[in-house]
Amino acid sequence: MGALTGIRIVEFGGIGPGPFAGMMLADHGAEVIRIERPGAIFGPHALARSRRAIGVELKSSGGIATARELCAGADGIIEGFRPGVMERLGLGPDVLIGANPRLVYGRMTGWGQEGPLSNAPGHDINYMAVAGLLDGIGAPDQPPVAPANYVADFGGGGMLLAFGMVSALLAVKMGAPGQVVDAAMTDGAALLASMSWGFKAAGMWRDGPGANLLSGASPFYRCYACADGRHVAVGAIEPQFYAALVAGLGEDGGGQMDASQWPERARRFAAAFAKRSRDEWVLHFSSDACVSPVLTFDEAAAHPHNVARGTFVGDAPTPAPRFSATPASAPTAPRWISGEQNEL
Incomplete structure (x- = not known):
């Protein structure tokens, strides 16, 4: 029984940080139901684990009615569309929170719900660049190097959304109304650099790749x-x-x-x-x-310390963090609700 047992989340299908947030919530006991396009492939990667999917056509009135019904019985939802898409579908916060006043409405975007770039396309590297993080990563006298898509997508995006969802769900439990959680990857990436901003305020920061004590300048x-x-x-x-x-x-x-x-x-x-x-x-x-x-991924999975702690299971990391009284259950394979069948 995980710490979030009894919580129901509806996750609108997407890629990257939204599914990562859904995975974190499901890892720790929440019932997460993922709305997918009919016929979509769901899984088998770790981001889809421990939850069920239902095929819903959001371009039809029947599909919208099904989505509203699911959200009416949920504690929270997660969506990762560009600003305005859910409103145009008739699934915006005013509609869904209006029908379910305790609903926590989680929104995952790159640039946020407003601002000059809110409707611009982008990826992790773009959000890191505008947040100021990318400038300092890499070798001196070379262009900055993106650290895969770990920082903005998953650290500043999915993990911050999961934190925001849990915080708002706790507020509802304490008597607050439902609300929107606006998780922007550029905001979250900037937040991850809080210590570096402290160095800057103290006059201990130099601009540019590999220029600082923790970014490659120091030999130690x-x-x-x-x-x-x-x-x-x-x-x-x-x-x-x-x-x-x-x-x-x-x-x-x-x-x-x-x-x-x-x-x-x-x-x-x-x-x-x-x-x-x-x-x-x-x-x-x-x-x-x-x-x-x-270490490579394969070497990390076989390292004695990681083996002793059970840090990996199969071909994926195990749930984290760990709870003493309400430990997470072992991850399960994603599956479709009712008769919907797709190869995973």
Whole structure:
């Protein structure tokens, strides 16, 4: 019995961050019913797990009536269409909350429900760019590099929507009315950079890729190539961890925070790491050096720590976070409601 057992969510079919939010809610016990186009393929990826789907044609009056009926009995909905689409379908907040005053209406968009870009197309890389995050990611003197679509889509988008939904559902439980949760990926991406904005306010931030302590400028917080072409990740920020790192490399560690020494020290560290394979270095260092192997997906699934914790099940991560009194159930395969049949 997960922490959200007893909560019913209607998820309007989409891609990326909306399904991720639905997955998080379903992982922790919510009953999530996904409205899909008739004949659509539902699953089998992890984002579709632990919920049921129903084929509904939203271009027909009967389909709209079915959607309204589902939402009338729900605690919350999730939709990821561009602004105005749900209103044109007759499924906007005024209609659905009007019929169900306790409904939490979750909206997932790139740019938000209003603003000059609200109806513009975009993807994770665009939202990160406008939020100011992309400028600092990558190697110095090279164009910025997008970290896949983890930041705006899933961190600033889906995870923030899930947080917003749970917060609004809790408010309803405490006596508040239903409301709209406007989760914009550009807002969420900006929020994830709160610590960096703190550095900027303190005069400790430099614009540009690889220019800051945690983005590649420092020799003790970056990745290095090893003799076998694999990599290690080094995160030896605190003095005691840095001391273990330089001792293991046989290097002089004086002036750790003297940024003028960083380029030369990084060059020497890189030359040292290039002399042994990744796994040899991992065995060589104690855990105090904060040196870790950069693992592939398959390697991560087989790593002893992840195996011990059950971090992965099958070909996907397990639900997180973990609850002591209301643990999440094991994820289940998505399935269609009633007689709707599609290959998953």
